[in-house]
Amino acid sequence: MDIKYKEIESKLFELIDMLKTCFTQTELDEVIEFIKYNEYGLALDTVIDIIIEEDKSINNDILNMMIKLSDIMNLDSESINKKMIAYIL
Numbered sequence: 001m002d003i004k005y006k007e008i009e010s011k012l013f014e015l016i017d018m019l020k021t022c023f024t025q026t027e028l029d030e031v032i033e034f035i036k037y038n039e040y041g042l043a044l045d046t047v048i049d050i051i052i053e054e055d056k057s058i059n060n061d062i063l064n065m066m067i068k069l070s071d072i073m074n075l076d077s078e079s080i081n082k083k084m085i086a087y088i089l
Contacts (some may be wrong), residue, residue: 004072005038005040007072008040008069008072008073009035009038009040011065011068011069011072012031012035012040012043012069013035014065015047015062015065015066015069016031016032016035018061018062018065019031019045019047019058019062022056022058022062023050023056027054028088029051029054030046030050030052031043031047032044034057036045040069040073041073041075044066044069044070044073044075047066048066048080048083048084051084051087054082055087056087057080057087057088057089058084058087058088058089059088059089060088063081063084063085066080066084067080067081
């Protein structure tokens, strides 16, 4: 596995650990399923969707990890920041 993918997977599991305070186990399992199949973008998108759909509150550490992940994956981190800012505690 490429070193970049190992870093992404590691950061996603760090994010999962952070989300244990505000996500149900079922929600976490849904995200983990995507990670297992190397669908890292879908895993991050699913985290975002759950936060929005379930109106979850997150902290700055979670947002920062999401932005860090999006930067590593060359995704639009500014868009994620704009979407998630309303859900910060």
